[in-house]
Amino acid sequence: MLTIGDMELFHIIRNWFANLFRPKALHGELDEEMEHHLSMTIDKKVAEGMSSNLAKKAALKEFGSVERLRDECQDAWGTRFLLDTVSDIRFAARQLIKxxxxxxxxxxxxxxxxxxxxxxxxxxxxxxxKPFDYPNAEEVVAVGKIWKKQRNKVGAISPLSFTEIEREARSFKAIGLVDSDDNVGVVVPNGSAFVADVMLITPGIWDVAGVKPLLSSTFTRGSVEEGHDKVAVIGYQIWQSRFGGSVNVIGKQIRLDDSEHTIIGVMPDRFNILYPNRTMWLPRKESSHEMKEANRESNSHRVIARLNEGVGISQAQVELDHSPLCLRGAAFLWESG
Amino acid sequence: MTKHIFPQGALELVIIRVLQGTANHGWGIAQKIHLISNDVLKVEEGSLYPALARMVQKGWIKAEWGTSENNRRAKYYSLTKLGQKRLNSEKQNWEAMVAAIAVILGTEC
The missing domain is CATH 1.20.5 (Single alpha-helices involved in coiled-coils or other helix-helix interfaces)
Incomplete structure (x- = not known):
């Protein structure tokens, strides 16, 4: 299913191509629109009792710089860059030929x-x-619905499909889901607040990454199911900048939005999962609403997995192609991470 | 009364809302925003038309020529299904952002 962003991209590209061939028409239409705008403003001012001449002057003054407006519209149409570039190339070519x-x-x-x-x-x-050195990175794969129209890009899947793959697929030693929603939280440690990019993940992600925390531990499925879900693992940068790199950070309480979380671990420098800007990881629990069959196609989250030893991508592909998962309308494919 | 200029991104959101259910030309959109906000929000022409161009480019709105109240040719903008979807998602983002800023402003740093 196409997202809003995909559809917007389609429109932008289509309109950009269309605009390239009609720059004069676009300018003509804009001029006509501006004239209409001015005439409406003048009519209004005249109706309010202003003389025609004064109304015209006042309307033009209110309207502001027409050139700036034209430039900004050109930026919006996407034609300015191209026309400027063509003009620059022509000038450069003339100079070089001389x-x-x-x-x-x-x-x-x-x-x-x-x-x-x-x-x-x-x-x-x-x-x-210095890209982070993930152990046996070649075993890490992306799992998701394949978009054949987008060069077989591996897309997002729903939490329901994820739980089924997690339960049934035998090709993976670990698998986890990354919540794709932007979660920006306000963190308040010891009364001072800062904003952090927070990522919600299922505990399996830690096994997929295969990276040990620099300090203490991460959360596991067991610990989350036992109710220890108000925990947070923080990144190296936050640890240094907000907690002074102190080892006493473990066990500290932080308030994230409206709930208290305990810091249980610090990840090494440059560690990240899919989205480099995220600096804090919290456990994600699937809701009963997400597990309803009606939400099977709510494909909005990314899933990564680590292949079992000795299992290649093609073997894993065969397993999923012949599993009941496909019959339920979920055709999965993966690519090397 | 002090008139406020729109913060980044908010103008598009307000334009989509104003175009819900009825097509309108640029001048009409500016007037409607002015009226609905009780003269608090002022849309500069220099911001309005580039914003409309960007929105057409993204497929949020479409433009068609028609005849306006003063019998002149005018470009009428109307909301597309994509624009409606964008309004729904942006509204949530906007509310979350406003809430987050309110928290920050209310916190002693």
Whole structure:
């Protein structure tokens, strides 16, 4: 099922292409709209008792800068960037053709800079970006509904489908769901508040990630089911910036929105799950409403899993293709994480 | 009375709401917002038309030419199904954001 964002993207691309071929018509229509707007304002002011001349002056003053309005509309149509670029390229081409020596130097400079950028990128990636080293990352796969119209992209699935895969699929040693909703929470430790990007996850995510916390522990299915669900695992950055990197952070109470949570663990630096900006992880519990058959197609959450040892992606694919899960209308596919 | 300019993103939300059930031209939309808000909210023309262009681009509203009250050709905007869906989701986001800001403003840091 297409999301609102997908549909908007479709409209933006379609309208952008349409606009590229009718820039003059767009400007003409905008001019006519502005004229209409001014005429309505003038009529209103005249009806209120102002003279025609004064009304016109006042309406133009209220309207403000027409050029700025045109520029902003061009940005909205998506044509400005292209028209500016074409104009710049034409100018550059004319300048280069005038001087062949300058053209040779330009080509040489671009070639050298490209090579240099590739080298710099390698160093930056290795020494500065430092991607987190997840153990046996090749075992981690995305599980979800496949979007054939979007180059077989693995999409989101519903909590109901997730619980069925978690219960029935044998190809995975661990599987977990990541709530895709944006959860921004206001955290209040010791009376001082800050805003944190919070991620709700099922406990299986910790096993999928396979990363041990830097301090203490994470939550498990058992602990959550026993009622220890008001807990939080925090990221390294928050631990450093908000708790001074103190080991006493474990067991501290934080108030998140309206409920109290206990910090039970701190994850290592640069650790993240799917969404790099999230800095706090809380247990997610499925609701009885989500488990209703009517909500099977509420495909809005991401699922990742870790393959069992010795099981390849194709084997796991075969298992799910021939499982009753597919018969229930849920065709799943995965890709390497 | 002090007139308030719209914060980022709020103008689109208000335009969609104003277009619910009835098509209108740019001037009419600005007037309606002005009236409904009891003269508190003022829509600058320089913000209104780019916002309308962005919304047409995203498919939230569609535009058709018609004849206005003063017998002139005017572009009438109406809400699409996608715009209605966007209003529903943005309304929730907006309410959550306002609540979060209220919490922050009410907290001693």
């Amino acid at each position: 001087s062949k020596g300058y053209l040779a130097v330009t080509i040489l400079t671009i070639a050298m800079c490209s090579g240099l950028n590739v080298s710099i990128y390698r160093y930056v990636h290795a020494w500065i970006v």
